[in-house]
Amino acid sequence: METSERIWAAAGRVTRRLRSAGYRALLAGGCVRDRLLGRPPRDVDVATDARPEQVKALFPRAVLVGAAFGVVRVPLGGGRDVEVATFRRDVGGTDGRHPERVEFADEREDAQRRDFTVNGLFYDPEADRVLDYVNGLPDLEARIVRAIGDPARRFAEDYLRMLRAVRFTATLSFALDPATAAAIRANAGRIRGISAERIRDELTRLLCEAPRAGAGLRLLHETGLLAEVLPEVAAMDGVAQPPEFHPEGDVFTHTVHMLDAMRAPSPELAWAVLLHDVGKPPTAAVGPGRGGRPRIRFDGHDAAGAVLAEQILRRLRMPKRFVEAVSAVVRGHMRFAEAPRMRRATLRRLVGAPTYPIERELHRLDCLASHGSLAALDAVDRAAAEWAAQQALPSPLVDGRDVMALGVPEGPGVGDRLRAAYERQLETGETDREALLAWLAREFPPSATP
Numbered sequence: 001m002e003t004s005e006r007i008w009a010a011a012g013r014v015t016r017r018l019r020s021a022g023y024r025a026l027l028a029g030g031c032v033r034d035r036l037l038g039r040p041p042r043d044v045d046v047a048t049d050a051r052p053e054q055v056k057a058l059f060p061r062a063v064l065v066g067a068a069f070g071v072v073r074v075p076l077g078g079g080r081d082v083e084v085a086t087f088r089r090d091v092g093g094t095d096g097r098h099p100e101r102v103e104f105a106d107e108r109e110d111a112q113r114r115d116f117t118v119n120g121l122f123y124d125p126e127a128d129r130v131l132d133y134v135n136g137l138p139d140l141e142a143r144i145v146r147a148i149g150d151p152a153r154r155f156a157e158d159y160l161r162m163l164r165a166v167r168f169t170a171t172l173s174f175a176l177d178p179a180t181a182a183a184i185r186a187n188a189g190r191i192r193g194i195s196a197e198r199i200r201d202e203l204t205r206l207l208c209e210a211p212r213a214g215a216g217l218r219l220l221h222e223t224g225l226l227a228e229v230l231p232e233v234a235a236m237d238g239v240a241q242p243p244e245f246h247p248e249g250d251v252f253t254h255t256v257h258m259l260d261a262m263r264a265p266s267p268e269l270a271w272a273v274l275l276h277d278v279g280k281p282p283t284a285a286v287g288p289g290r291g292g293r294p295r296i297r298f299d300g301h302d303a304a305g306a307v308l309a310e311q312i313l314r315r316l317r318m319p320k321r322f323v324e325a326v327s328a329v330v331r332g333h334m335r336f337a338e339a340p341r342m343r344r345a346t347l348r349r350l351v352g353a354p355t356y357p358i359e360r361e362l363h364r365l366d367c368l369a370s371h372g373s374l375a376a377l378d379a380v381d382r383a384a385a386e387w388a389a390q391q392a393l394p395s396p397l398v399d400g401r402d403v404m405a406l407g408v409p410e411g412p413g414v415g416d417r418l419r420a421a422y423e424r425q426l427e428t429g430e431t432d433r434e435a436l437l438a439w440l441a442r443e444f445p446p447s448a449t450p
């Protein structure tokens with residue numbers, strides 16, 4: 001059975017159990033939307049009139065996760081859970097982040113407190129019927145993301161919904177209702193009151209799940225949210241590039257094209273694509289081009305971009321390793337083009353780097369979104385194929401004791417010779433230790449300074 005069918009069937013067991021105990025039990029929210037769209041659900045949510053303690057009594061292994069919000073998590077085995085939430089209404093919520101408290105309510109009110117009409121549907125498995133209290137079905141049909149009720153008021157309850165609106169529009173390939181979009185534009189600045197972690201997670205999902213993440217980025221920009229959450233990226237808009245290298249247009253357009261061309265990217269790749277040219281706006285200058293004619297240059301934009309990427313990702317509270325990987329990819333993203341002229345040792349290091357798969361894909365997208373030539377990539381792939389048998393970098397054939405045995409006194413001369421020998425080993429693919437030592441003794445006699 002397909003996984004989504006399995007989740008759906010498991011949710012059915014939960015709703016049957018609730019029903020046979022005399023409670024109302026409906027499937028709710030995103031899973032109903034996804035079912036009607038023929039998409040696999042990410043998770044399944046059940047809504048019920050049973051109180052959390054009553055749910056807990058029916059499912060002994062269930063865990064109260066948000067007692068205050070009336071949410072109980074029922075484990076299904078295999079790491080899958082169903083969340084069972086008591087019908088509720090949110091009360092208060094003037095800080096733009098949390099309701100003050102929740103009160104248990106009926107299903108109609110529970111639909112009203114949800115964010116968008118297409119997220120406010122219920123499915124009654126017993127009657128095999130969709131229950132639509134918020135006009136979600138016509139919007140699902142017309143493929144529109146629209147706030148339930150007055151958009152500005154709904155955003156004021158939780159400004160993260162502004163980002164969710166853009167994320168759902170992009171991931172579902174829907175249109176954003178104009179009144180909902182206008183309310184986002186009017187309130188975009190309020191997103192700053194939302195925690196970095198929640199913003200980060202929405203942005204990552206937008207980038208990784210949208211079939212055209214570039215269109216998602218444009219919508220983020222048009223609604224004014226981009227300038228608030230990623231001003232460095234918004235600054236790429238309108239930064240012109242030399243048309244001979246970038247016929248597609250400015251830095252922002254180039255990045256949009258790359259994002260659109262990604263297929264099921266990892267978060268590292270998606271963020272690296274988004275940020276790879278973030279160093280261009282601050283480094284743009286007119287300098288000498290081919291034949292001495294002036295052209296726009298972005299000297300050092302890779303290093304400048306790596307510093308900015310690090311700042312941005314730290315600000316968004318990304319894990320340290322994530323920040324380091326993405327920033328390293330941004331720093332190195334111009335190296336690939338040099339591959340056909342690279343020394344073999346340098347190329348070997350490029351291919352052996354842990355971030356190589358991301359760098360390769362970034363480079364491929366970069367070429368396709370600009371001049372379209374994959375010549376450098378072909379050169380790297382040919383070399384990589386030769387090394388494919390060797391997983392990591394080979395271990396050095398020669399160690400410090402070998403070098404001292406050649407008569408080199410302890411000191412910096414040993415390290416210098418070790419580096420030279422390893423460079424030679426990578427360069428020539430030498431596998432014979434004696435041959436390498438002989439080369440070392442010849443090229444760097446004990447008295448010489450390498």
Ligand code: ATP
Pocket residue numbers: 028029030031042043045113114115116119120158160161
């Ligand atoms: P996905 O799981 O694909 O992100 P989803 O619609 O299931 O989409 P969840 O975040 O899992 O989204 O939330 C489940 C449901 O809870 C939503 O469909 C929506 O009805 C409601 N919901 C979630 N977050 C909010 C919010 N911030 N404001 C209002 N309603 C929300």
Ligand code: MG
Pocket residue numbers: 030031042043044
């Ligand atoms: Mg969900």
